[in-house]
Amino acid sequence: MASPAFSAYRLNHSTFRITENSLLTKSSAENPQIYLKFYDALIVVIDTGSARKPDDKNITLRQFIETVPVAANDGKPLNEGGRREYTLVMTHCHFDRIGGISDFPASTVVCASSAARSFLAPATLPAHSLCELVAIPTPTYTPTLFLEDGETFPHVADHETPLLVVHTPGHTPDSLSLYDPGERNLFVGDTLYENTAMTFPMQGNLQAYMSSLDKLLALVHKERDGATLAGGRGVWDVDAGSLVGYVRGFMERVLNGSAVGVGKGESRGIKVIEYGEGKVSFFAPERVFEDGRKALGFAYTSKP
Numbered sequence: 154m155a156s157p158a159f160s161a162y163r164l165n166h167s168t169f170r171i172t173e174n175s176l177l178t179k180s181s182a183e184n185p186q187i188y189l190k191f192y193d194a195l196i197v198v199i200d201t202g203s204a205r206k207p208d209d210k211n212i213t214l215r216q217f218i219e220t221v222p223v224a225a226n227d228g229k230p231l232n233e234g235g236r237r238e239y240t241l242v243m244t245h246c247h248f249d250r251i252g253g254i255s256d257f258p259a260s261t262v263v264c265a266s267s268a269a270r271s272f273l274a275p276a277t278l279p280a281h282s283l284c285e286l287v288a289i290p291t292p293t294y295t296p297t298l299f300l301e302d303g304e305t306f307p308h309v310a311d312h313e314t315p316l317l318v319v320h321t322p323g324h325t326p327d328s329l330s331l332y333d334p335g336e337r338n339l340f341v342g343d344t345l346y347e348n349t350a351m352t353f354p355m356q357g358n359l360q361a362y363m364s365s366l367d368k369l370l371a372l373v374h375k376e377r378d379g380a381t382l383a384g385g386r387g388v389w390d391v392d393a394g395s396l397v398g399y400v401r402g403f404m405e406r407v408l409n410g411s412a413v414g415v416g417k418g419e420s421r422g423i424k425v426i427e428y429g430e431g432k433v434s435f436f437a438p439e440r441v442f443e444d445g446r447k448a449l450g451f452a453y454t455s456k457p
């Protein structure tokens with residue numbers, strides 16, 4: 154059964170995907186995707202959906218998980234009565250990831266990347282979460298567990314498979330991905346997807362982004378391919394190696410000048426540009442692309 158705010162689908166044996174039908178997104182491909190990985194005694198919740206406009210009266214993510222029947226879960230709520238504990242992981246601090254945190258019990262472990270702790274400081278969170286930009290109140294939360302690159306978590310029973318943490322800065326400094334070796338599933342947040350523009354904020358860093366894509370490619374190849382990529386929006390069941398490889402190649406062509414911008418404009422006084430090809434597109438302030446070119450040694454400069 155659907156709720157006005159969320160719909161849940163089975164992703165694989167141990168994981169569900171929840172789509173948030175956010176009032177803040179312009180198309181369904183932009184809707185945030187939330188993933189729930191089930192362990193015997195615990196649910197790892199990957200992102201918690203969007204911060205809300207004050208007049209949004211839809212049920213919360215937690216209410217959905219604990220009370221709304223889901224057809225793909227034999228007609229039962231995903232965590233009826235909150236029987237299993239939660240661990241929340243933020244793939245990054247943007248407003249459409251951190252919105253549901255405060256509704257979970259205060260004792261819930263909240264994980265974030267250890268790579269950019271200062272980026273999550275309360276004083277700058279309204280800007281870094283983009284809440285200020287989209288004019289919604291900034292959710293308050295405090296990460297309680299900073300995840301290191303290469304770490305495995307959570308601590309689970311011997312017969313269960315923990316997740317591998319992969320720091321993937323670029324979209325933001327605190328972006329992280331998670332790999333589930335048991336299900337061969339790669340959760341990447343907003344690092345990459347298709348069907349809607351991959352958008353970089355002013356804090357985007359394309360040098361770091363290219364390194365992160367290289368890291369994901371190495372991981373997927375080590376797994377002898379066959380891994381599935383689950384994005385924070387846009388896609389949830391595509392071949393990871395193919396999409397990461399394609400996105401990396403396209404970004405390289407954008408940076409070396411062989412891809413042409415498909416749209417240009419100004420957003421809140423900042424010059425922005427979009428590059429697109431098929432289902433894949435990048436949208437960012439021009440300066441983010443220029444800084445990436447300089448850092449990576451590409452000579453190309455976009456023409457006015």
Ligand SMILES: [Zn+2]
Binds near residue numbers: 245247
């Ligand atoms: Zn984001």
